[in-house]
Amino acid sequence: MPFPSALFPPTRPARDTDVTALAALWERCALTRPWNDPVTDIAFARKGPNSEVLVIEQDGKICASVMVGHDGHRGWVYYLAVEPDLQRGGLGRHIMDEAQSWLRAKGAWKMHLMIRRSNGAVRTFYEKLGFSESDVVVLSKSLT
Ligand SMILES: CC(C)(COP(=O)(O)OP(=O)(O)OC[C@H]1O[C@@H](n2cnc3c(N)ncnc32)[C@H](O)[C@@H]1OP(=O)(O)O)[C@@H](O)C(=O)NCCC(=O)NCCS
Numbered sequence: 071m072p073f074p075s076a077l078f079p080p081t082r083p084a085r086d087t088d089v090t091a092l093a094a095l096w097e098r099c100a101l102t103r104p105w106n107d108p109v110t111d112i113a114f115a116r117k118g119p120n121s122e123v124l125v126i127e128q129d130g131k132i133c134a135s136v137m138v139g140h141d142g143h144r145g146w147v148y149y150l151a152v153e154p155d156l157q158r159g160g161l162g163r164h165i166m167d168e169a170q171s172w173l174r175a176k177g178a179w180k181m182h183l184m185i186r187r188s189n190g191a192v193r194t195f196y197e198k199l200g201f202s203e204s205d206v207v208v209l210s211k212s213l214t
Contacts, residue, residue: 078161081168084116084123084135091132092123099151100189111149115139120176123149124168126161134161138169145178166199184208 084092093108102108115121121139125132133156137148147169152161173181183201185192 078164079126079128081124081126081165084112084125084132088123088125088132089113092125092135095132095135095151095153096149098154101149101151111137115148122172124165124172126165128156134165136165136169138172140173140176140178145173145176145181147181147183150183162195163199 089109089112092112093102096102096108112123115123115137120141121137123135123137126134131153133153134151136150139146147166150162150166150169152159152165170181181201182204183196185196
């Protein structure tokens with residue numbers, strides 16, 4: 071059941087004990103890929119002061135997450151996930167607000183995110199939050 075009256079539990083940084091539940095949430099939200107090991111990604115994000123995994127817990131269960139960080143120039147978010155049963159209840163917007171506050175507190179002035187082409191439906195969600203498409207092409211190269 072969605073949360074009543076947008077009364078959301080507090081957002082907190084992920085802990086060591088959250089890793090298995092987080093990876094399972096990402097799996098349920100179809101965010102995992104064979105080439106991205108969630109455990110490695112979580113550990114890397116939690117390693118330094120410039121990134122974090124934020125979570126919301128309901129009844130002892132992680133029900134929302136966002137990975138947030140900045141690279142010294144831009145703020146980025148990854149692994150935004152809301153438990154499927156709780157989607158469309160405002161939790162996604164709420165945890166994105168929390169990610170925004172985290173970045174602002176770190177001094178970041180712009181927030182970026184990437185949407186997989188296969189997940190185009192989520193674009194409307196981000197547009198409702200004020201995001202718009204940038205006129206850039208993202209390139210990548212594996213370093214491993
Ligand atoms: C994307 C996601 C986090 C949204 O969370 P949510 O809790 O359902 O979002 P909210 O209820 O806060 O929605 C905020 C607004 O976006 C709209 N919205 C949410 N998902 C939408 C969708 N798939 N298509 C169109 N609109 C959507 C809501 O209707 C709401 O609109 P309103 O402000 O006019 O009422 C959630 O659907 C999810 O976890 N998806 C799977 C993982 C994923 O795709 N993550 C993003 C990777 S880039």
